[in-house]
Amino acid sequence: MKQAAVFLDRDGVINHDHGYVSKVDDFEFIEGAIEAMQQLKKAGWLLVVVTNQAGIARGYFSEQQFLSLTEWMDWSLADRGVDLDGIYFCPHHKDYGSEDYRIDCNCRKPKPGMLLEAAKELGIDLTNSWLVGDKGSDLLAAKNAGVSNRILVKGQYPLKAEELQLASSQVSSLKEAVSIILQDER
Known part of the structure; x- marks a missing residue:
């Protein structure tokens, strides 16, 4: 049986986006993000970056x-009870x-490749999954993959009206997004 997942963009959702974050010293978890991911894991969601x-x-x-930074992030989260089910990245341009x-x-968002690969490898039910992202390309990738629940974390990037329309909800943080996801479960 397939399971629903919460797909998370990294920069701007999990950590502060200081532009091309590549070193542990530059990686700063957004306040409340770890606790939000803990809540999702406790509720039984797959978490995929x-x-x-x-x-x-x-x-x-x-x-x-x-990859070194990602390993550090993954272990930092695991030490706090957040075991990520998958981490997918696109190095291309x-x-x-x-x-x-x-x-x-096909993997660079707004194309759906990373989400489709995760769905295939992890047995994810895309139609009942969620994506939390901070850019129009995140939302469009989710739409293109068949993920209808899309939450926009409003941040430092301006979005066009058509990009805003792709979001089912707009929030200020992952913590706020998790409240919507968990409330929707009821």
């Missing part, structure tokens, strides 16, 4: 640096980087 990481393609940091990374892939 889906994150564009164009800084790899642009040469700002290496894929290994990203169609306009920047070496041949290995300068491609028009």
Whole structure:
């Protein structure tokens, strides 16, 4: 039987988006984010991080640096009772980087590749899942994957009217998003 998941963008939802975060010293969890993820895990949700990481393609940091930071984040969360069920990232950009990374892939949001791959690998029921993101590309990727529950964390990025319409709800934090998700379960 397939299980529903909550897909989370990383920068701007889990941690403060300081622009191309690639070092532990620059990684700062948003207040309340860890507790929000703990609530979701206690309620039985799968938690899957889906994150564009164009800084790899642009040469700002290496894929290994990203993986090291991700391992630190994953262990930091696990130490606090949050076991992520999956972490998917896109290192590509169609306009920047070496041949290995300068491609028009299916995984870079707004394309649905990361969500579809997670659904296949983890047995996720996309129609009953949620996405929490802070950009229009997050919301569009969820729509393109068949995820109808899409929450926008309003942050530092301006959004167009058509992007705002993709959100089922708009909130100021992951903590607020979790209240909506858990209330919807009842």
